[in-house]
Amino acid sequence: xxxxxxxxxxxxxxxxxxxxxxxxxxxxxxxxxxxxxxxxxxxxxxxxxxxxxxxxxxxxxxxxxxxxxxxx
Amino acid sequence: xxxxxxxxxxxxxxxxxxxxxxxxxxxxxxxxxxxxxxxxxxxxxxxxxxxxxxxxxxxxxxxxxxxxxxxxxxxxxxxxxxxxxxxxxxxxxxxxxxxxxxxxxxxxxxxxxxxxxxxxxxxxxxxxxxxxxxxxxxxxxxxxxxxxxxxxxxxxxxxxxxxxxxxxxxxxxxxxxxxxxxxxxxxxxxxxxxxxxxxxxxxxxxxxxxxxxxxxxxxxxxxxxxxxxxxxxxxxxxxxxxxxxxxxxxxxxxxxxxxxxxxxxxxxxxxxxxxxxxxxxxxxxxxxxxxxxxxxxxxxxxxxxxxxxxxxxxxxxxxxxxxxxxxxxxxxxxxxxxxxxxxxxxxxxxxxxxxxxxxxxxxxxxxxxxxxxxxxxxxxxxxxxxxxxxxxxxxxxxxxxxxxxxxxxxxxxxxxxxxxxxxxxxxxxxxxxxxxxxxxxxxxxxxxxxxxxxxxxxxxxxxxxxxxx
Ligand SMILES: Cc1cc2nc3c(=O)[nH]c(=O)nc-3n(C[C@H](O)[C@H](O)[C@H](O)COP(=O)(O)OP(=O)(O)OC[C@H]3O[C@@H](n4cnc5c(N)ncnc54)[C@H](O)[C@@H]3O)c2cc1C
Ligand code: SF4
Numbered sequence: 001x002x003x004x005x006x007x008x009x010x011x012x013x014x015x016x017x018x019x020x021x022x023x024x025x026x027x028x029x030x031x032x033x034x035x036x037x038x039x040x041x042x043x044x045x046x047x048x049x050x051x052x053x054x055x056x057x058x059x060x061x062x063x064x065x066x067x068x069x070x071x072x
Numbered sequence: 073x074x075x076x077x078x079x080x081x082x083x084x085x086x087x088x089x090x091x092x093x094x095x096x097x098x099x100x101x102x103x104x105x106x107x108x109x110x111x112x113x114x115x116x117x118x119x120x121x122x123x124x125x126x127x128x129x130x131x132x133x134x135x136x137x138x139x140x141x142x143x144x145x146x147x148x149x150x151x152x153x154x155x156x157x158x159x160x161x162x163x164x165x166x167x168x169x170x171x172x173x174x175x176x177x178x179x180x181x182x183x184x185x186x187x188x189x190x191x192x193x194x195x196x197x198x199x200x201x202x203x204x205x206x207x208x209x210x211x212x213x214x215x216x217x218x219x220x221x222x223x224x225x226x227x228x229x230x231x232x233x234x235x236x237x238x239x240x241x242x243x244x245x246x247x248x249x250x251x252x253x254x255x256x257x258x259x260x261x262x263x264x265x266x267x268x269x270x271x272x273x274x275x276x277x278x279x280x281x282x283x284x285x286x287x288x289x290x291x292x293x294x295x296x297x298x299x300x301x302x303x304x305x306x307x308x309x310x311x312x313x314x315x316x317x318x319x320x321x322x323x324x325x326x327x328x329x330x331x332x333x334x335x336x337x338x339x340x341x342x343x344x345x346x347x348x349x350x351x352x353x354x355x356x357x358x359x360x361x362x363x364x365x366x367x368x369x370x371x372x373x374x375x376x377x378x379x380x381x382x383x384x385x386x387x388x389x390x391x392x393x394x395x396x397x398x399x400x401x402x403x404x405x406x407x408x409x410x411x412x413x414x415x416x417x418x419x420x421x422x423x424x425x426x427x428x429x430x431x432x433x434x435x436x437x438x439x440x441x442x443x444x445x446x447x448x449x450x451x452x453x454x455x456x457x458x459x460x461x462x463x464x465x466x467x468x469x470x471x472x473x474x475x476x477x478x479x480x481x482x483x484x485x486x487x488x489x490x491x492x493x494x495x496x497x498x499x500x501x502x503x504x505x506x507x508x509x510x511x512x513x514x515x516x517x518x519x520x521x522x523x524x525x526x527x528x529x530x531x532x533x534x535x536x537x538x539x540x541x
Pocket of ligand 1: 095096097098099100101120121122123129130131132133134163164165166191192193194195213214215241331334369370371372387388389390391393419420421422423
């Protein structure tokens with residue numbers, strides 16, 4: 001699955017980290033680091049983490065692309 | 073039928089069957105496509121991109137990916153909705169025929185459009201000597217393929233890495249090398265790291281941060297040549313101060329070049345600084361007249377900003393690509409009264425040497441800086457930039473929670489120096505010159521550039537064109 005965190009918006013509250021510790025972690029005091037392509041098994045945890053973020057900075061894919069197909 | 077209902081019908085018709093083409097299938101291109109569908113566009117939509125990959129996110133490339141935490145091909149952007157588009161990936165647009173409204177492709181095909189979005193971004197400025205650039209071990213980092221190759225080279229455990237240029241991306245790469253335990257030299261022609269975007273006062277702090285972390289930082293020197301061995305692998309760098317360095321990986325981080333060449337001859341205001349457009353993302357033609365069916369978003373766009381004296385600004389920031397794409401999409405399928413301006417307060421983040429760096433506004437528009445909170449010694453502070461008595465930008469090192477406080481003041485053009493916040497006041501609250509480089513002196517390209525005229529750039533000669541007799 002794919003996620004992206006808007007790190008402009010992220011305030012480093014770390015609410016999300018304990019909910020999906022294999023995907024999200026704190027770097028230093030206030031910077032969030034994340035795996036943009038976590039295992040599908042993490043889906044429920046990532047969704048809970050995204051819901052817990054007070055500024056809604058975690059975007060989880062809502063749609064699995066059927067395309068695109070490169071031309072070559 | 074009244075004109076108003078005629079116009080409403082036209083909009084309905086365009087949304088149902090108009091043809092929209094987006095050139096540049098990356099962050100801005102994808103987010104624009106999603107926004108178009110969200111806002112009710114149902115006509116045929118084509119995305120053209122010269123990379124073979126579907127849209128991916130670039131910020132992790134110089135961070136998680138180089139560190140080896142995340143594979144380079146694992147940063148594909150999440151899809152926030154179905155966009156039902158025709159994708160043409162791995163194909164470059166080579167021309168734009170505005171008269172017949174079609175985009176010309178490298179394959180020889182022509183793709184017709186009713187409205188076009190230009191989102192072709194920028195590319196890494198290559199090492200200036202092509203023969204040296206072709207040596208094995210010499211890299212630039214813009215694409216996920218670049219990052220994959222550099223990561224492999226770092227994993228192989230080079231004896232020394234040389235990073236040329238110390239803007240945000242160069243500094244992030246130096247930081248990753250330190251974390252990986254690789255000896256790294258940073259060569260910077262200017263006075264210090266981040267001086268282009270943040271000025272010399274912050275540059276001094278960034279320099280100390282790099283040296284504390286063990287970076288061999290050389291400022292005020294340029295790399296003049298790279299030597300390869302018999303096998304064509306880079307081995308040595310020659311610096312302008314007469315010294316040489318034994319290196320086996322060189323990363324050129326020399327800023328970027330806007331992808332506008334394919335627009336040559338299209339009659340748009342496209343050039344070195346990008347494609348000029350109005351605040352509603354509508355491209356200007358070569359005479360500065362606004363077009364009605366060509367739009368621009370992301371790194372390749374430059375537009376006037378009310379907060380910065382209407383100077384044209386190009387912003388190589390993630391946030392600008394996302395917001396610009398959404399505004400362009402909205403304006404492509406709405407009438408004038410529904411159009412929105414793209415007037416973001418620029419904002420960016422960077423992570424390096426364990427410090428979370430964030431900023432808002434256009435710091436380089438300022439000429440003074442004041443430390444407002446925390447202490448630079450601990451790499452934990454907030455600083456504000458001022459221009460003629462008002463606050464125009466702010467930067468924080470490990471103090472990001474306070475950024476909205478400054479953002480609100482910048483949006484109001486509040487007085488500079490700003491009133492001291494009631495928390496964690498800095499010990500020395502006196503403003504000082506921010507020490508931005510003279511724009512005439514070549515240094516690293518900042519990733520936000522003010523491209524309007526200012527007193528140092530009055531080199532143009534304008535000839536008023538008369539009607540032919
Ligand atoms: C290593 C790195 C780290 C970064 N870190 C940060 C960060 O920490 N914070 C931040 O705010 N920003 C960061 N950025 C900047 C951010 O990634 C960009 O602002 C963003 O990618 C811009 O998106 P875009 O869609 O406008 O352009 P791009 O991402 O450049 O996409 C343009 C696309 O168009 C394609 N294209 C070009 N010409 C043609 C043509 N003629 N025909 C077809 N396709 C074409 C290109 O190949 C590319 O795929 C970073 C960038 C890099 C490279
Ligand atoms: S909860 Fe939200 S704001 Fe806090 S660290 Fe996580 S993503 Fe960032």
